[in-house]
Amino acid sequence: MKIHEYQAKNLLKEYKIPIPKGSVARDVHESLKIWDDMTGIPVVVKAQVHSGGRGKAGGVRVINSREELKDYASSLIGSIIYTEQTGGDGKPVDCILIEEALDIKKELYLGFTIDRSHACISMIASAEGGVEIEKVALASPDRVVVQNIDPLLGLRDFQVIRTLLKTGMHIKIVRKIGAIANALYKLFIEKDCSLAEINPLVITEKDEIVALDAKINFDDNALFRHPDIASLRDYNQENPLEVEATRYNLNYIKLKGNVGCMVNGAGLAMATMDLIKFVGAEPANFLDVGGGATSKMIEEGLKILVSDRDVKVILINIFGGILRCDTLATGVVEAAQHLNIHMPIIIRLEGTNVEEGRRILAGSNLKFTVARDMGEAAEKVAEALRIRG
Amino acid sequence: MSIIIDENTKVLIQGITGNEGAFHTRQMIEYGTRIVAGVTPGKGGQSLEGIPVYNTVQDAVQDKEIDATAIFVPPAFAADAIIEAAESGIKTIVCLTEGIPTIDMITVYHYIKSKDCWLIGPNTPGIISPGKCKIGVxxxxxxxxxxxxxxxxxxxxxxxxxxxxxxxxxxxxxxxxxxxxxxxxxxxxxxxxxxxxxxxxxxxxxxxxxxxxxxxxxxxxxxxxxxxxxxxxxxxxxxxxxxxxxxxxxxxxxxxxxxxxxxxxxxxxxxxxxxxxxxxxxxxxxxxxxxx
The missing domain is CATH 3.40.50.261 (Succinyl-CoA synthetase domains)
Structure with a gap:
């Protein structure tokens, strides 16, 4: 799960990591009130959206006057931001973060993430932080220092000092930054993060160390033990069809093509998408109904596919194990009757109770195309698209 | 031959009295898997399909010879169940549970390295040696x-x-x-x-x-x-x-x-x-x- 920058900074503050002075505004009135309370000029205004690349997209600006803030806030709040990461759909700006502007002497990078192949948490540090950190990592990997952490020992002080010294940081600031590293690691563990990154971590002209920007992601599997974190979720930053899907425990991701697909199991769903591409078509989505789908879930899944205007053909590919084919067939037939679907539906069924499932489909008076196997199902999808042009 | 499990493998089910655990225990027995014991804390002394249920894995291994365990325990308790099985000396641990927090699994991964056991999963359909033994869903x-x-x-x-x-x-x-x-x-x-x-x-x-x-x-x-x-x-x-x-x-x-x-x-x-x-x-x- 992702959160906004201002929420991440609130967490940092909770862990005694210094952040710039500032507040969040949801409208122009609130923005001006924050301005009036701020003691220094200029201020920095940052659009709060779940995406990187906000600066380049016009979502970050240094503001020098009340009038300028009024104009910028009114144009930004309520707008949609299109960054390199969001692509064509963009992200809505519901609020902005207004902060004191700092005189920056140096930008550093500090982060923690999960290293899957070593099965551990890793600390990552660099003396060359900022928006180009990924380029630094690619071009000169030796300037980005990684320390793997033994979970049974935790992060040790000597490791922190050694890691920071290796980045080229001066020993005088290493202790201060080390304290921040320890605090960030504590946050990572206690809140079940999957990523906690301060970039840049800046040294100001007054030699203060401040977290200028932060990105924190959480392990969805651990949200059950962090109701405080779960409550930070901002559904407005997510695709509405994807949000709708999660209400029914469906795993849905909107894509660019026109073949709507519904599959059980993530691996088979991805393989089905690959197969659609293989016959020259494009999947409109990823939809995994999971191992234990009910007829209700199948119906809700179909509803989502139908409500996607890009979808021209629907492919259902189910390998019944725990999800029995007769349950699926009943769900599909009921949904097709309720929803009055006019586009072609191609169904491939295999597994537990497959005969019963096929019988239900055949006896329904609805025009489904039933395919014997995955290969045939994909061919029939391509054919249906050709017919519809 | 086959690897890891065969017709002689004696299996424990952790979480045997839960919905999933009970359902798949029956399915596995039907397939021919030799299930010898189950564990659910608080249900010790009961039985399921004639299989004795114990409160702890240690109780089960003291009573029965066990080669492998299948874990059907909810995500919040699954990491604990894996460590309990490893600590009790079970060689093959199959964890079917989906949704275990990653940080819990990091601890488990490093702990079991010090034990004479291997872990399959979590979030797996399990393992099957066709015609011999099935530990999974x-x-x-x-x-x-x-x-x-x-x-x-x-x-x-x-x-x-x-x-x-x-x-x-x-x-x-x-x-x-x-x-x-x-x-x-x-x-x-x-x-x-x-x-x-x-x-x-x-x-x-x-x-x-x-x-x-x-x-x-x-x-x-x-x-x-x-x-x-x-x-x-x-x-x-x-x-x-x-x-x-x-x-x-x-x-x-x-x-x-x-x-x-x-x-x-x-x-x-x-x-x-x-x-x-x-x-x-x-x-x-x-x-x-x-x-x-």
Whole structure:
């Protein structure tokens, strides 16, 4: 799960990591009130959206006057931001973060993430932080220092000092930054993060160390033990069809093509998408109904596919194990009757109770195309698209 | 032969009295798995299908000889259940639970390294040596006893491949789901070694997917260590970067772990990589022909 920058900074503050002075505004009135309370000029205004690349997209600006803030806030709040990461759909700006502007002497990078192949948490540090950190990592990997952490020992002080010294940081600031590293690691563990990154971590002209920007992601599997974190979720930053899907425990991701697909199991769903591409078509989505789908879930899944205007053909590919084919067939037939679907539906069924499932489909008076196997199902999808042009 | 489990494997079920646990215990017994004991704290002294239930794993191992355990415990308690099994000296631990917090699994992974055991999963359909033993939730009837070994990160996609093989008359020695989570126990590399040494396995299929570098690590072992033919399929060629496709494991980021890179690395090592998921069975058939 992702959160906004201002929420991440609130967490940092909770862990005694210094952040710039500032507040969040949801409208122009609130923005001006924050301005009036701020003691220094200029201020920095940052659009709060779940995406990187906000600066380049016009979502970050240094503001020098009340009038300028009024104009910028009114144009930004309520707008949609299109960054390199969001692509064509963009992200809505519901609020902005207004902060004191700092005189920056140096930008550093500090982060923690999960290293899957070593099965551990890793600390990552660099003396060359900022928006180009990924380029630094690619071009000169030796300037980005990684320390793997033994979970049974935790992060040790000597490791922190050694890691920071290796980045080229001066020993005088290493202790201060080390304290921040320890605090960030504590946050990572206690809140079940999957990523906690301060970039840049800046040294100001007054030699203060401040977290200028932060990105924190959480392990969805651990949200059950962090109701405080779960409550930070901002559904407005997510695709509405994807949000709708999660209400029914469906795993849905909107894509660019026109073949709507519904599959059980993530691996088979991805393989089905690959197969659609293989016959020259494009999947409109990823939809995994999971191992234990009910007829209700199948119906809700179909509803989502139908409500996607890009979808021209629907492919259902189910390998019944725990999800029995007769349950699926009943769900599909009921949904097709309720929803009055006019586009072609191609169904491939295999597994537990497959005969019963096929019988239900055949006896329904609805025009489904039933395919014997995955290969045939994909061919029939391509054919249906050709017919519809 | 087969790997890890066979007709003599004596199995414990942790979480035997829960919905999932009870349902799949019955399915496994029906398949012929030798289930000898169950554990649910607070239900000690009861029985299910004539199988004695204990409060703790330690109680169970004191009473019964146990080779393997299947864990059907909710995510919040599953890490604990794995550690309990390892601490009690059980060799093969299969954890079916989906949704265990990653940080819990990191601790488990490092703890069990110090014990004489191996972990399959979590978030796996389990392991089956067809005709001998099934520890998991897969539909037994699609499998057939034979000589193809399967290692997979997926559930239903594995059934798809098994079904293709069985319909073409190619049975399986052992099929293992290594699990879809970021942190799992046994990996491709460990299992490739076992299959290479298993005299009844003559070809191996790897079913991979985007995310992580497990397939790349497998290839490093394959080159130079293995003589048996290896066929691979990688799901997720069409997956957009940075999106999570259901499995926690299926995340691509920073140019690592995407399908194209995996396919390239596998092909360079001489592995047969199937592009069309409907033709995995045929590819295995051809790979075995070439060898014979």
């Amino acid at each position: 897969m539909a037994g009837y699609i499998h057939r006893k034979g000589t193809v070994g399967i290692i997979s990160r997926s559930g239903t996609l594995t059934y798809e491949v098994v079904d293709q093989l069985t319909k073409m008359g190619m049975g399986q020695s052992t099929c293992i789901g290594i699990g879809g989570d970021p942190i799992v126990g046994l990996r491709y590399v460990d299992l490739l070694k076992m299959f290479e040494e298993d005299e009844d396995t003559d070809a191996i299929v790897i079913i991979g997917e985007i995310g992580g570098t497990a397939e790349e690590e497998a290839v490093q072992y394959y080159s130079g260590h293995m003589k048996k033919p290896l066929v691979a399929f990688i799901a997720g060629v069409t997956a957009p970067e940075g999106r999570r496709m259901g499995h926690a494991g299926a995340i691509i980021s920073g140019g690592r772990g995407d399908a194209k890179t995996k396919i390239k690395v596998l092909e360079e090592a001489g592995v047969t990589v199937v592009k069309n998921p409907a033709q995995i069975g045929q590819a295995v058939f051809h790979a075995r022909q070439v060898r014979v």
